[in-house]
Amino acid sequence: MKARMLATRVALPVLAIAAVSAQAHAADFDWMKFKGKTVTFLANNNPVSQALLTYKVDFEKLTGMTLKVDGYQEQQMRQRLVTVMNANSDEVDVFMTLPSREGEQFAAAGWYGDLTAMAKDAVAKDYDASGLSQALVKAATFGGKLTSMPMNLEGPIFYYRTDIFKKCGIEAPKTIKDVEAAAEKIKTCDSTVTPFVSRGLKPAIAYTFSNVLHNVGGSYIANGKSNLCSAKAKDALDTYSRLLRDFGPPGVVNYSFQQISALYRGGRAAMAFESSNELRTVMEGGARLKDTGLLPFPAGDAGQVPTTIGWGMAVSSHSKQPDAAWYFVQWATSPEVQKKMALQGIAPPRPAVANDPEYRKWIDEEPVRKEWQAALDVLATKGSSEVGYPIVANPQSREFIGQAVQDLILKQKTVDQACADADKALDALIALN
Amino acid sequence: MSDTAATLTQDRQKLEMAALSAPAVAFTVAMIAFPVVYTIWLGFQTFSSTGKQSFAGLTNYSKLISDVEFWHGLWVTIALFVLSLVLQLVFGVWLALVLFHAKRLPGIVRSLFISPFMMPPVVAGMMWLVILDPSLGAANYILQAFGLPPSDWLASPTWVIPTVALIDSWQWTPYVALIVLGGLQSLPPSVYEAAQIDGASPFKTFQRITLPLLLPTIVTAAILRSVDLLRFFDIIYITTQGGPGNASNTLNIYGFRVGFEFFDIGYASALMLTLTAIVFGAVMAFNRLRGAVAW
Incomplete structure (x- = not known):
C-alpha cells in the first residue's frame, strides 16, 4: 500500500512535469526555426508522394525552408538510396520507406535516424503523434527506435463488378471458396471478361499472396524454419496460383498493379485483388464508378487477416540537419496535411482524419468511396503488416515466395516441389538473419 | 640558332x-x-544484408562456381546474344542491300527504316510490352485475325528469349544496316564491272564478291553489337524483370538485383567483373576474326 502510495506520489508529479514540459515544448515550437535551409526529399513517385507534393509550396511558406525533391519510381528510388547510404552521403535528408519491406534491413544497417525523441519533444501543438495509427507506428519501431512516421494506410482489397455479378446471379463473395465459385460461374456466363486478376509478377506476388496465406491460417515461419510446406501454406499456394492460372488473364506472370488496374478499368476483368491505393487509377474516366463493389479479401479458415501497410517518412542517419528534416516529416504527417491528402484519395493513417466531417462528406459523395473506406476500416483494425518473411532479408524472401507461385501458375512444379524448393532457399536465408 | x-x-x-x-x-x-x-x-568484399562490409578474399568468385543462378544467367545471356546477333546481322545485311539498290527510295522512307534505333530502349520496351500483352495487345489480335493461335509472348518461359531477341533486333537491325550500307558504298566498282563482263549472276556476284568484301564491315558491326548484347539490360528490365520465373534473367539483370535489391554489392561486383571479362573476350575474338577477313 505504502509502495503504491509512494509510486503515486512520485509518478503524479513526474507525469505533471512531463505534460507541462511537452506543452512548453509545443508552445516554444517555431516553424521558422530553420528558415533558409534546404531539405532534400528522396521520394517514390507514387500517388502518396504526388498528393503530398501538391502542397510543397505551403511547406516552404510555413517554414521559410526550401524543399528539394528527388523523385523516382519505387525501384529506382531504392537504388539511389542504396548508393547514397553506402557512401555515407548526406545528400538525402528525408526518404520514403516501406517498413514492412525494408524496415528490418535499413534499421540493422543504421540508415534510419531515430525519431523517438523528436516525435515527443520537437512537435507543434496540433501535431498529435498519438493520433497516428499505433499499429503503423509499432511497425516502424525497430529495437525501441521509431524510424519513420506513417504517411498513409493501404493494403490489397477486392474490387468486383456488381453488374457482372448481377447478370450471372452471383452474390458478393464472403469466403475464398466463394471467389473461386464466382470465377467459375463468370467463366461460363461471360466469356468476354477475365474472371479474376491479381499480382503474378514474381517480386510483386508477396503483397497479395500474404493476405491469402493469413486468411487460410498459414504462416511464413514456424519454429524458426520456413513454413511454406505446412498444410495451410500449401493450401494458400495452391488456391492463389489456381485462381490466377485458371481464371486469370494470359500472361498474368508479368502482371503487377499497372496491368491489373488497366485491365479492370478497361472493363476486361470481373474481379481484381489489388492495392487500395489504386482506387483513383481504377476510377479514372469514371467508367467503373457505378459498377464496382469493394471489400476486404474474403475470409478463409482463419477469417479475415488483411495485409495492412503504409509508406513512412524517415530521416536519413547521414543527414547533417536531422532537426530541419524532422520539420518536413512532421509537416507531411500532420493532421492538416493528411486531411488534404485524404481528400485526394490517400487513406489517412489517422483515425481522427478518417472521421473528419469534411472527409466523411467526400466519402459519402460516391457509394464506391464508402465501400473503400469500410474496407480500409477493416484493414486498420484487423490488418497484419507481414508481407513476406519477417527477417532482415525480407526483399529476397519475396523472390522465393514469388518463384513458388509462378512455378505453380506455369505448371512447372507440383505444390509439394514448389514449396519444398522455396523452403530450402528460405531456410538458408533465415539462417543468415 | x-x-x-x-x-x-x-x-x-x-x-x-x-x-x-x-x-x-x-x-x-x-x-x-x-x-x-x-x-x-x-x-573482394562481402556485404551482409544489412550492408555491413568485410574482406572476403576470393569468396565471391568461388561462390560464382556453385551458384546455379549465375550459370543460368550466363546461359540466358549467351542465348540472347547468339540469337539477336544472328538476326541482326542477317536482316541488317538484307536491309542494307535493299537501301543500296533502291536508290530512288524517298528520304522519308529511308529515315523510317532506320528510325527504331534512335528510340530510347525504355520507350521501345514499353511500346512492345503493350503490343505483346497477351490480353490487350495488338500482336495477338493480328494473329487471331489470321486464324492463328494467340501467344503468351513475354509471359511464356519458352518464348520469352526469342521474343526479347525479336524486340532488340527490331530496334538494332537498322543500325547494323547503316554500317553495312557504308561498307557497300565503299566497295570498288571495277570488281563488279569485271564480274558483269564474266557473266556472273546476281546471286554469284553477292556470294563471291559482295559478301567476302563486306566481311570486315560485318565483323565491325558484330563487335559493336556484341558489346551491347552481352550487357543486355534495359529492354528486359522494362518488359519482364528477368521473368517469368528466371527465364530471362541475364547476368546483368541478376547482378543488378543482387546489388541493388539484396544489397550484396561485393557479389554483384564479382558478377559484373566476370561479365566484363566475357565482353572483353568476345571483342578480342571478333577483333582477331576481323584481322583474318581483312582485305
Missing part, C-alpha cells in the same frame, strides 16, 4: 605541352580507372 639551342626549345615546348595537358589526361584516366579499381576492390 645552333642545333643544341633548337633541341632545347623543342624539349621545352614538349614539356609545356605535357604540363598543360596533364590535368585533362589525369582526369580522364581517373574517371576510367577509379570505377574499375573500385569495383575490383568491392569484388
Whole structure:
C-alpha cells in the first residue's frame, strides 16, 4: 500500500512535469526555426508522394525552408538510396520507406535516424503523434527506435463488378471458396471478361499472396524454419496460383498493379485483388464508378487477416540537419496535411482524419468511396503488416515466395516441389538473419 | 640558332605541352580507372544484408562456381546474344542491300527504316510490352485475325528469349544496316564491272564478291553489337524483370538485383567483373576474326 502510495506520489508529479514540459515544448515550437535551409526529399513517385507534393509550396511558406525533391519510381528510388547510404552521403535528408519491406534491413544497417525523441519533444501543438495509427507506428519501431512516421494506410482489397455479378446471379463473395465459385460461374456466363486478376509478377506476388496465406491460417515461419510446406501454406499456394492460372488473364506472370488496374478499368476483368491505393487509377474516366463493389479479401479458415501497410517518412542517419528534416516529416504527417491528402484519395493513417466531417462528406459523395473506406476500416483494425518473411532479408524472401507461385501458375512444379524448393532457399536465408 | 639551342626549345615546348595537358589526361584516366579499381576492390568484399562490409578474399568468385543462378544467367545471356546477333546481322545485311539498290527510295522512307534505333530502349520496351500483352495487345489480335493461335509472348518461359531477341533486333537491325550500307558504298566498282563482263549472276556476284568484301564491315558491326548484347539490360528490365520465373534473367539483370535489391554489392561486383571479362573476350575474338577477313 505504502509502495503504491509512494509510486503515486512520485509518478503524479513526474507525469505533471512531463505534460507541462511537452506543452512548453509545443508552445516554444517555431516553424521558422530553420528558415533558409534546404531539405532534400528522396521520394517514390507514387500517388502518396504526388498528393503530398501538391502542397510543397505551403511547406516552404510555413517554414521559410526550401524543399528539394528527388523523385523516382519505387525501384529506382531504392537504388539511389542504396548508393547514397553506402557512401555515407548526406545528400538525402528525408526518404520514403516501406517498413514492412525494408524496415528490418535499413534499421540493422543504421540508415534510419531515430525519431523517438523528436516525435515527443520537437512537435507543434496540433501535431498529435498519438493520433497516428499505433499499429503503423509499432511497425516502424525497430529495437525501441521509431524510424519513420506513417504517411498513409493501404493494403490489397477486392474490387468486383456488381453488374457482372448481377447478370450471372452471383452474390458478393464472403469466403475464398466463394471467389473461386464466382470465377467459375463468370467463366461460363461471360466469356468476354477475365474472371479474376491479381499480382503474378514474381517480386510483386508477396503483397497479395500474404493476405491469402493469413486468411487460410498459414504462416511464413514456424519454429524458426520456413513454413511454406505446412498444410495451410500449401493450401494458400495452391488456391492463389489456381485462381490466377485458371481464371486469370494470359500472361498474368508479368502482371503487377499497372496491368491489373488497366485491365479492370478497361472493363476486361470481373474481379481484381489489388492495392487500395489504386482506387483513383481504377476510377479514372469514371467508367467503373457505378459498377464496382469493394471489400476486404474474403475470409478463409482463419477469417479475415488483411495485409495492412503504409509508406513512412524517415530521416536519413547521414543527414547533417536531422532537426530541419524532422520539420518536413512532421509537416507531411500532420493532421492538416493528411486531411488534404485524404481528400485526394490517400487513406489517412489517422483515425481522427478518417472521421473528419469534411472527409466523411467526400466519402459519402460516391457509394464506391464508402465501400473503400469500410474496407480500409477493416484493414486498420484487423490488418497484419507481414508481407513476406519477417527477417532482415525480407526483399529476397519475396523472390522465393514469388518463384513458388509462378512455378505453380506455369505448371512447372507440383505444390509439394514448389514449396519444398522455396523452403530450402528460405531456410538458408533465415539462417543468415 | 645552333642545333643544341633548337633541341632545347623543342624539349621545352614538349614539356609545356605535357604540363598543360596533364590535368585533362589525369582526369580522364581517373574517371576510367577509379570505377574499375573500385569495383575490383568491392569484388573482394562481402556485404551482409544489412550492408555491413568485410574482406572476403576470393569468396565471391568461388561462390560464382556453385551458384546455379549465375550459370543460368550466363546461359540466358549467351542465348540472347547468339540469337539477336544472328538476326541482326542477317536482316541488317538484307536491309542494307535493299537501301543500296533502291536508290530512288524517298528520304522519308529511308529515315523510317532506320528510325527504331534512335528510340530510347525504355520507350521501345514499353511500346512492345503493350503490343505483346497477351490480353490487350495488338500482336495477338493480328494473329487471331489470321486464324492463328494467340501467344503468351513475354509471359511464356519458352518464348520469352526469342521474343526479347525479336524486340532488340527490331530496334538494332537498322543500325547494323547503316554500317553495312557504308561498307557497300565503299566497295570498288571495277570488281563488279569485271564480274558483269564474266557473266556472273546476281546471286554469284553477292556470294563471291559482295559478301567476302563486306566481311570486315560485318565483323565491325558484330563487335559493336556484341558489346551491347552481352550487357543486355534495359529492354528486359522494362518488359519482364528477368521473368517469368528466371527465364530471362541475364547476368546483368541478376547482378543488378543482387546489388541493388539484396544489397550484396561485393557479389554483384564479382558478377559484373566476370561479365566484363566475357565482353572483353568476345571483342578480342571478333577483333582477331576481323584481322583474318581483312582485305
